[in-house]
Amino acid sequence: MALERVARDGLVLLGCGKMGTALLTGWLGAGVPARSVWVIEPNPSDWLKASSVHLNEGVPPAPAVALLAVKPQMMGAALPALQALGNGATLFVSIAAGTTIAAFEAALGDRTPIVRTMPNTPAMVNRGITALCRNGHVGDEGMALAVALMAAVGETVILDGEHQIDAVTAVSGSGPAYVFHLIEALAAAGEAEGLSPEVAMQLARATVCGAGELAHRSAESAAQLRVNVTSPGGTTAAALAVLMPELPGLMARAVKAAADRGRELGK
Numbered sequence: 569m570a571l572e573r574v575a576r577d578g579l580v581l582l583g584c585g586k587m588g589t590a591l592l593t594g595w596l597g598a599g600v601p602a603r604s605v606w607v608i609e610p611n612p613s614d615w616l617k618a619s620s621v622h623l624n625e626g627v628p629p630a631p632a633v634a635l636l637a638v639k640p641q642m643m644g645a646a647l648p649a650l651q652a653l654g655n656g657a658t659l660f661v662s663i664a665a666g667t668t669i670a671a672f673e674a675a676l677g678d679r680t681p682i683v684r685t686m687p688n689t690p691a692m693v694n695r696g697i698t699a700l701c702r703n704g705h706v707g708d709e710g711m712a713l714a715v716a717l718m719a720a721v722g723e724t725v726i727l728d729g730e731h732q733i734d735a736v737t738a739v740s741g742s743g744p745a746y747v748f749h750l751i752e753a754l755a756a757a758g759e760a761e762g763l764s765p766e767v768a769m770q771l772a773r774a775t776v777c778g779a780g781e782l783a784h785r786s787a788e789s790a791a792q793l794r795v796n797v798t799s800p801g802g803t804t805a806a807a808l809a810v811l812m813p814e815l816p817g818l819m820a821r822a823v824k825a826a827a828d829r830g831r832e833l834g835k
C-alpha cells in the first residue's frame with residue numbers, strides 16, 4: 569500500500585552506489601515502476617544506465633520520498649540538489665552513517681520530515697536488516713512508508729530514538745565486515761593446519777554461510793546452537809577455551825570503535 573504512493577508521486581534516489589543499487593533493485597522487484605524513480609548519480613553503473621529510471625534528469629516538484637544514499641562526507645555537497653524539496657510533503661530517508669537528523673534539518677529546513685535509517689549490505693541479496701528512527705515531522709503514515717521501502721530488502725526494526733543509531737551502525741551496519749573478516753581468519757587458520765588456500769576458503773565460507781542460515785531458521789538461541797556443536801571434552805570445547813575468554817572483549821572494543829566513529833562523523 570505504502571509503495572503505491574511512491575509509484576504515484578515518485579521517489580528521488582540521491583547516490584546509487586552499493587547501497588543505492590541494492591535498494592533500487594529491491595524496490596523495482598517489489599513493483600515500483602522504474603519511471604517513478606529519479607536517480608542522481610555522477611558515476612552511473614551500466615545496470616543503472618540500462619534501467620528505465622530517470623537518470624540525472626533533475627527531480628519532480630513533489631516526490632513522495634527523497635532517499636539519501638551518498639557517503640556522509642559527500643552529503644554537504646550533494647544535499648543542495650534537493651533543498652527545494654525541504655519543509656514540504658516529501659519524506660526524506662537517509663541511510664548515511666553519522667549524519668544526524670539535526671544536520672539534515674539545518675540543511676533542508678527544520679520542518680522537513682526525516683527518517684534516519686541504518687541498513688547493511690546483505691540488502692543486496694534481500695537479507696538486510698535496517699533500523700529506523702524519525703523526527704517530529706514524520707507521522708505514522710510516513711514511518712510506514714519508510715519501513716516499506718527498507719522492508720523491500722530485508723528485515724526492519726524501529727528504534728526508541730536517534731540516540732541508538734550509532735550502536736546499530738556498529739553492530740549491524742558494519743557487522744557484515746566483521747563476519748567477512750571471520751571467514752578470512754578461519755580460512756587462514758585452516759591453511760596453517762595444512763589445507764590448500766582454495767579448500768580452506770571453501771570450508772570457511774560454507775561454514776559461516778551454513779551457520780548463519782541455521783541461526784536464521786532455528787528457534788534455538790545462539791548460545792544453544794553453540795552448545796549443540798560442542799561435545800564435552802571434544803574439539804570444539806578446545807577451540808572455545810581459546811576463543812571465549814578473548815572474543816567478547818575484542819568485539820566490545822571493535823563495536824565501541826565503530827560507534828565512536830559514527831558519533832564523530834555526526835559532529
Ligand SMILES: NC(=O)C1=CN([C@@H]2O[C@H](COP(=O)(O)OP(=O)(O)OC[C@H]3O[C@@H](n4cnc5c(N)ncnc54)[C@H](OP(=O)(O)O)[C@@H]3O)[C@@H](O)[C@H]2O)C=CC1
Nearest residue numbers: 583585586587608611637638639640646663664665687688
Ligand atoms: N556500504 C555499507 O555497508 C553501508 C553503507 N551505508 C551508508 O550508505 C551510504 C552509501 O554508501 P555506499 O553505497 O557504500 O557508498 P558508494 O560510494 O558505493 O555510493 C555512493 C554513491 O554516491 C555517489 N555520489 C557522490 N557524490 C554525489 C552527489 N553529489 N550526488 C549524487 N551522488 C553522489 C557516488 O559516486 P562516486 O563514486 O562517483 O563518488 C557513489 O556512486 C553512506 O552514507 C554509508 O554511510 C549504510 C549502511 C551500510
Ligand SMILES: O=C(O)[C@@H]1CCC=N1
Nearest residue numbers: 664665737741742743
Ligand atoms: O563503514 C561505514 O561507514 C558504513 C556505515 C556502515 C557500514 N558501512
